[in-house]
Amino acid sequence: MARRENTPRRRRTPSRTSASRVLAVCCGQTERAYLDGLKRLSKPVTLRSVVKVGSPAQLVRHAVKLREKDRDGFDEYWCVVDVDDFDIDEAVAVAVATGISLAVSNPCFEVWLILHFADCTAGIASPMAAAEKLRRHLPRYSKGVLDFALFAERVDKAVARAKALGPGNPSSDMWRLVEVVRKH
Template identity: 50%
Template sequence: MMARRENSQRRSSRTVPVRRRNVLVVSGGQKTESQYFTGLRLTRRVPITVKCKVDAPENLVRYAANLRDRYREEFDAVWCVVDVDNFDIPPAVRLADKVRVNLAVSNPCFELWLLLHFADHRAHVADYRAARDLVAKHVPGYDKELDYAAFDANVERAVARAAALGPDNPTTAVGRLVEAVLQR
């Protein structure tokens, strides 16, 4: 008896869809960062999960690594978004490297990232208040509350501007995070 050969044209051509896992973004800020990344997720339909925890950068890195380890199947990238403010950043950088968590540091603060949506700002920014005032020139009344829609049209421009900044104040790695998310 001859073995039956399957007609290759009749084979099912089902493909298993590749599930995009989320990017976990852990922020040291309570409002602004969450509003920004939630807006990015909803507007651009990108897979982001945002968690906020007011804590020192090193503790945020530990928290992010623990979430990643607890929910392994959910996240294929983990980022911590932190401001320099008055924190000692080098220990957080070393820990992030050790536990494989990406770190998006803004110096002096996240508001620099927001400013880059509107201006190619390269001059020193003293602190949060100075950054807030610069953002408010473009987004009247800005003060820790944001409507993502005001920023969406200039996201790619902000990514390019952030990439052009040097390693000192002002600087932000949030552009790397946003670029990685948009490329998914």
């Protein structure tokens, strides 16, 4: 039997960083279903989504209240909002003043979903028009019901397309939240 050298063993320092915890307040079930699917793709991140119906500014204020009551220690607080017919400037001002991050889609979240399938550069008149445009790629699309598996392999393309858009109609900042969730 061979004898082992008496060399000291060094413990390895852990190479994993602790998982981030992100809370996202969103305005509807479609957004929540997307975020729930995204968190399954991004294992080390804890992503919790909360639905709050209201204006973008109301969602930001709700996120602030959740942060004040937070005992779980979320690292980041986000609001996923649509422009629709809202004055987004108020939400932006409240978010900046309170340190809440925004993922704004103009005119609506469906723009982000469309970007998974195609470029979207022409203005979109309404959320209904955006849903119709999305149905060209997903004929069975229905607001509030979302199968994330249809989007999972296309997230990188959506991020690239959204980054190329810039502000205005159409646009979506969802890529920023996606990158936060996937960076780990």
